[in-house]
Amino acid sequence: MGAPDFSSLCLLGCDFSSSPSKRKPIVVARGVLHKGSVQLKELLPFETLSTFQKFLQQPAPHNLQCVGGFDLPFGLPRAWVEAMQWPTTWPECMDRYVAHSRDELRQLFKSFCDARPVGSKFAHRKTDGPAGASPSMKWVNPPVAWMMHAGVPLLREAGWTLPGLQEGRADCVALEAYPGLLAREIVGHRSYKSDDKQKQTSERWVARKDILHALDLAQTRLGLRLKLTASQHDLLLADASGDSLDAVLCMVQAAWAATQQATAETAGQSACYGLPPFDPLEGWILSA
Numbered sequence: 001m002g003a004p005d006f007s008s009l010c011l012l013g014c015d016f017s018s019s020p021s022k023r024k025p026i027v028v029a030r031g032v033l034h035k036g037s038v039q040l041k042e043l044l045p046f047e048t049l050s051t052f053q054k055f056l057q058q059p060a061p062h063n064l065q066c067v068g069g070f071d072l073p074f075g076l077p078r079a080w081v082e083a084m085q086w087p088t089t090w091p092e093c094m095d096r097y098v099a100h101s102r103d104e105l106r107q108l109f110k111s112f113c114d115a116r117p118v119g120s121k122f123a124h125r126k127t128d129g130p131a132g133a134s135p136s137m138k139w140v141n142p143p144v145a146w147m148m149h150a151g152v153p154l155l156r157e158a159g160w161t162l163p164g165l166q167e168g169r170a171d172c173v174a175l176e177a178y179p180g181l182l183a184r185e186i187v188g189h190r191s192y193k194s195d196d197k198q199k200q201t202s203e204r205w206v207a208r209k210d211i212l213h214a215l216d217l218a219q220t221r222l223g224l225r226l227k228l229t230a231s232q233h234d235l236l237l238a239d240a241s242g243d244s245l246d247a248v249l250c251m252v253q254a255a256w257a258a259t260q261q262a263t264a265e266t267a268g269q270s271a272c273y274g275l276p277p278f279d280p281l282e283g284w285i286l287s288a
Contacts, residue, residue, distance in 0.1 A: 004262030006033040012068035013251025018150035029247035056158035060171040069177030069254035072147035075283035079125035085188035131288035179249035193242020200240035
């Protein structure tokens with residue numbers, strides 16, 4: 001039985017923003033997988049949601065299959081959805097979610113949290129614990145609820161397949177990624193990024209360097225080596241916001257998912273990009 005062939009695979013990693021701008025664009029890392037190494041090809045900035053939407057709607061280049069890791073939640077906590085008496089099927093739940101304005105959602109989230117005891121204000125998805133992720137209903141610090149509100153409709157409208165949630169184009173597969181999960185494996189709870197210039201310290205620079213060094217040596221449980229040119233390495237190190245590095249971390253997670261899928265298919269087994277059985281309302285974070 002031969003090894004899986006990844007020559008027709010395009011990898012994407014997306015550091016998403018619900019309000020992109022010239023100062024803080026959406027960043028997409030594009031790369032390829034070859035002999036256990038993930039090679040970064042380019043970083044693509046998108047300063048508006050409309051330009052990012054056009055990118056998603058394009059066919060995959062050169063008849064390749066795109067597998068992308070996107071740093072935004074794909075689903076709401078079941079406990080919150082049931083408390084709201086919303087539909088408990090994912091497409092209908094997302095339709096209801098995006099039909100509300102952010103102000104309306106903020107009020108719904110706040111009313112729910114206000115009625116709950118201190119220490120368990122938010123409802124969580126089952127994936128949040130093992131991933132160490134913020135609840136997807138959180139509207140501040142970080143506002144992941146708005147990222148889902150802005151990002152999931154773009155993926156749905158572009159017809160991407162979201163395994164376990166939405167069947168779509170065979171050439172474009174979107175998976176929920178979380179760069180903090182992979183970064184924490186390497187540097188623990190040391191911070192490696194900040195949008196605040198006052199907090200862009202040498203300690204955070206060292207943490208980014210440690211992350212890149214570990215990825216270069218494939219020293220994570222994903223077992224993949226990240227190959228960068230010297231200029232790419234310097235760019236990721238210099239970007240103190242961490243947005244470029246986060247996009248690359250998402251790309252490495254997408255590469256791991258692609259290897260899990262291909263290995264299972266080669267062995268004649270059913271597979272879902274390394275995802276465990278999960279609640280089809282909530283979704284699941286890659287490699288959690």
